[in-house]
Each structure stands twice: as structure tokens, then as C-alpha cells.
Amino acid sequence: xxxxxxxxxxxxxxxxxxxxxxxxxxxxxxxxxxxxxxxxxxxxxxxxxxxxxxxxxxxxxxxxxxxxxxxxxxxxxxxxxxxxxxxxxxxxxxxxxxx
Numbered sequence: 001x002x003x004x005x006x007x008x009x010x011x012x013x014x015x016x017x018x019x020x021x022x023x024x025x026x027x028x029x030x031x032x033x034x035x036x037x038x039x040x041x042x043x044x045x046x047x048x049x050x051x052x053x054x055x056x057x058x059x060x061x062x063x064x065x066x067x068x069x070x071x072x073x074x075x076x077x078x079x080x081x082x083x084x085x086x087x088x089x090x091x092x093x094x095x096x097x098x099x
Contacts, residue, residue: 008049
């Protein structure tokens with residue numbers, strides 16, 4: 001059995017997060033609407049955590065119309081959660097996580 005990876009999706013605003021939540025729910029994704037982690041720069045207070053074993057999840061999630069601004073891989077290191085930015089929508093002016 002493959003292990004599930006956690007991905008955190010960020011958005012410009014709450015409306016976009018709710019719209020994406022509906023799209024992902026209809027697509028059968030293992031996901032949950034969460035408060036945006038403090039370690040991540042985002043214009044919106046809500047993010048979506050998606051759990052998947054699919055290594056091509058970024059391409060899958062961003063293929064076609066969507067409201068995703070950034071995608072972060074969430075992992076544990078030294079007993080704390082860390083976030084690695086793995087996708088950024090063109091034209092997003094936000095600084096990377098941790099800045």
C-alpha cells in the first residue's frame with residue numbers, strides 16, 4: 001500500500017476556496033477545507049488539504065479551469081509541519097511560504 005501525501009491548496013479569497021471545494025468534492029478527492037496554516041502566505045484564510053498517493057496530483061488538480069493559487073506539499077520534519085511550494089499560478093504576487 002502506498003502512503004498518502006498531503007497537499008495544501010491556497011486561494012485568493014473565500015469564494016474561490018468554496019468553489020474549488022465543490023469541484024474537488026464532485027471529483028471524489030480525499031480533501032478537507034482547513035484554516036490556512038500560518039507558515040503559508042495567502043490572501044485567503046481558508047485552504048484545502050488534499051490527501052493523495054498520486055505523484056502527478058499537481059498536474060491533475062491544475063488541469064482545466066480552477067481557482068488554485070498555490071499548492072504546497074505538507075510533510076513532517078523534526079516534529080513540526082513543513083510546507084514546500086510545488087505549484088504557483090502565473091501572475092501570483094505573493095511571497096513564498098516562510099517569508
